[in-house]
Amino acid sequence: MRQRKQVTRMALMFTLALLGGAAAAGGVVADGAAEAGGAESGSYQVPAPPGRIALTHANVVDVRTGDILPDAIVLLSGGVIGEVGAAGVPAGYEEIDLGGAYLLPGLMDAHAHIDGRAQARRALESGVTTVRSASVGSYKDVVLRELVREGYIEGPDVLAAGVFISPELGDSVLADPALGELIGGVNTAEELRLVVQVNLSHGVDVIKTRGTERAGLPDTDPRKQTYTEEQLRVIVEEAATRDVPVEAHAHGDAGARAAVLAGVRSIEHGTYLSDETLELMVERGTFLVPTYRTVVDLAEPGGEYDDPVLLIRGMHMLPRLAQTVRRAHEIGVKMVAGTDTGYGPTSVTRVSHEVAAFVELGLTPLEAIQSATLVTAELFGIENRTGAIEAGLEADLIVVPANPLEHIVALQDVVIVISNGRVALKRLPFAIGG
Helix, strand or coil: CCCCCCCCHHHHHHHHHHCCCCCCCCCEEEECCEECCEECCEEEECCCCCCEEEEEEEEEECCCCCCEEEEEEEEEECCEEEEECCCCCCCCCEEEECCCCEEEECEEEEEECCCCHHHHHHHHHCCEEEEEECCCCCCHHHHHHHHHHHCCCCCCEEECCCCCECCCCHHHHHHCHHHHHHCCCCCCHHHHHHHHHHHHHCCCCCEEEECECCCCCCCCCCCCECCCHHHHHHHHHHHHCCCCCEEEEECCHHHHHHHHHHCCCEEEECCCCCHHHHHHHHHHCCEEECCHHHHHHHCCCCCCCCCHHHHHHHHHHHHHHHHHHHHHHHHCCCECCCCCECCCCCCCCCHHHHHHHHHHCCCCHHHHHHCCCHHHHHHHCCCCCCCCCCCCCECCEEEECCCCCCCHHHHHCCCEEEECCEEEEECCCCCCCC
């Protein structure tokens, strides 16, 4: 992740309260956090420090080449991958026999809205070990990042986005008193810079803004451009003063093209992108995060979107987005997997579903897996720290029973999750062959 940010214990305790509880070193964290769709409660044990683990009888998937290292031993120590293909299990290591199951780097979700511990836990149990926030409105993504980093809670590593920079902030003005003067809107260069500066003051890793309106609200048109190229460039340039990239929500082609020309790092969604804009993205090195499966959700009853207007809209958008993904792949745009979910109680979308959809839309299984590992790590700027199973990288790993290069849906059956060297989920040995 980025350089470790200094957070006082007082701030940590305060922000724990925002997430629904308080922590005591070595104790239990009580959860009373409410989520969209209902409240959840339970207890959370503070994770133990990462130890020494030997994963034996592993079929290790090299996500760079697609090669499989069979029946291998992988050593983990202190949250880092120590050796791949070790000759044996050294003394002092806890052995976990994978029984021939397949070991991959943890998956990454490039577009999520996680703002609670139960949500973070669901993401983790689905195999997501790193997530980039697409904003949550009150800096809870910043809080989650720090609490995971400090070892207070289990969850994916988080790249936080803070407040979504939009012409109307709505209740996001409650995130910081400095935003109060923007209650009437965010449109001028000074107003745009102020929101960026407030986000940067909270230590965000990425800035999120928009080029078009939303698809998930019945009274908006996702093709309608919001910010101009000039407005978006103000955001990009202000964020660049702290070397922070910008992700841009954009369904319509005009808004997306403006964002690419302004210098954003990624286009989120991109439903109606033209070939000209896709070619410009290749030229500029702009990534595409289609969030295809969330449009599937939009086009079907139930799930996180259940509105007749949205259902009709989704039925129109889905084939158009499928066409965009196919053309983007053919043209050579770097494709990244993202869910656009908050992993709430009604969520039916997971990164593994997005990866499987990519295969259906023309990517090879290896390319699709890379879209949730190597390519995502490149988008995040952390490719030298995670995204593959190699000595010296973070011990972010998942285990699945079958070879996902042959059966991509195997990614939907995660039986072990290791995040920063900690075993967060372990369903072996009964899961194999079950």
